[in-house]
Amino acid sequence: MKIKSIAVLIIALITISCSTTISTANKEYKITKVSKFKSDWNFNSKEWLLQKDTLIGNGGPMHWGVIESKKQLPKNYEIDFKVNITKESLFEVMLNIDKEKYIRTYLYQIDQNIVIGKGVYNKNSDEYGKHGGPTLFKKPIKLENNKWYSVKIRVANNQLYFSVNNETFLECSIEKSNLSEQGKLGFLTNGEAKIMDLTIKKIQ
Template sequence: MKYIIMFLFLLVLISCSSTISTSKKEYQISEKSKLEKDWKYDPKEWTLENQSLNGTGSPEHWAGITSKKDLPENYEITFEINLTSGNLFEVMLNFEGQNYIRTYLYNIDQNIFIGRGIYDKNSDEYGKRGGPTILKKPFDFSSNVWHKVKIQVQNKQLQFIVDENTSLVCSLEKQNLSQKGKIGFLTNGKVQMKNLKIKTL
């Protein structure tokens, strides 16, 4: 009986946690009910099918989804993405208010980027989404190809790695980037995402 009570207490602590991930467990989206409970999104733009998170946006309206809980201070995010149309897929890091860190892949410029972002979910006006670039590196970002993404923030250092061999690194403090907040995803086309894992480091 004592172990059952302890287990239930731990479950309550995890569910009441202010972060989307704990050191004891990786966060994953595996069920529609979990998506609905943990994320803010328009169900016309984001769906979960066969454990694949699918987003549908357009150049005029970027489809956005954001977590309801904050990322931990130090974290690792891994997933695979396939952009089937459009040219932009973006991970919003430490999203707070309207500001966030941009980590994104852009197939017109064929680069990966780290930048400073702004996102107003109620406006599609130019200047109310995206933002200036801080770092970029050439990358063959092909459509209809699965790419592996890994993002780490540890000791205020951000590392953004794509397909295990293209990476960008920057200091949150030196670049005056947001150091806390939620995670989100943006696309101006159609994207599939699978094997999303978020864990505390």
Template sequence: MRNQISIVFLLQLLLFSCSGTISTVKKEYTLNTSLKLKSDWRINSKEWILKNDTIIGTGSPSEWGVLESKKKLPKNYEIEFKANMTKESLFEVMLNLEKGNYIRTYLYQIDQNIVIGKGVYDKNSNEYGKRGGKSLFNKPIELQNNKWYSVKIKVQNNQLLFSVDNKTSLECSLENKNLSQTGKLGFITNGEVKIIDLKIKTI
């Protein structure tokens, strides 16, 4: 009996270590080395770097800087980090990116809103209509450059919660809005953004 329990435990460990997701039940994912950035994410080193525990992304209004994870997000997950938009107006978190579709969760300075939307992403094109997409929900928030914001995103039982500084939040049902329910994680900037304390965990 004891041997059977040990075998089951070892199989579970093996499954978690070989998991196709960026985070597992047993382990909270953090990004803290340049080696991890290169091995876990699809990057253009001219757009995204890791410097002194800070992930720095650069892009432009005509050519967005995109960072995309190589592994899928778990079915239910929580993402936390701090972000600082040092240049331009848009910082976006791509959720459940799969087959060119994703959920847009972003901070938008021009409209002074946080937004949930339905996005499309063609990694081979910067043309209008092939990146980004329509907004579904938004809420006013005062946003400015060179200020740190605490971002929390939670997806559980197909319900999405997106909050900034624990005081401005949006919620929606993935099913009701026909939003992508599985896929990878990504980040987009149309200027420069700094990210620290990134944590991704299975819930």
């Protein structure tokens, strides 16, 4: 009986360690260790770094700073974090990255909106039209530099829910909007942005 129990445990551990989705045994993923951060994400160390418990991104108007997970997001998931745009105007969460296509969910200080859009990103080019994309849905919000905002993103049954400070909300059907249905996670900034308390959770 003990041998069977040990065998089951070993198989479970192997399954978890070989998983290609952002989730763990308790169905939750957090950035806490620099070593794990480096092994789980693709990034330029001049653009993104982890200092203690804060993820810091640096980009510019002509070259956006991008970081992309090596793991797939689950089919249904929830992302929570706090963000502070300390320089410039754009912070973007790249959802369901599939090759060069993704869903844009972002805070845009110039327009004072939160936005859901259809995105494209070519990591080998900064040409106009090779990154960004059209706005599909937006809602006004007062956005300031050097201020922390709580962001929640939930994808369940092909429905996308995006909120800031539990006050400003956007929601859309991924399928009806012809958006990328599965893929990886990324973050993008055209200045400097700081992220804290990032949690990615698989949901049923």
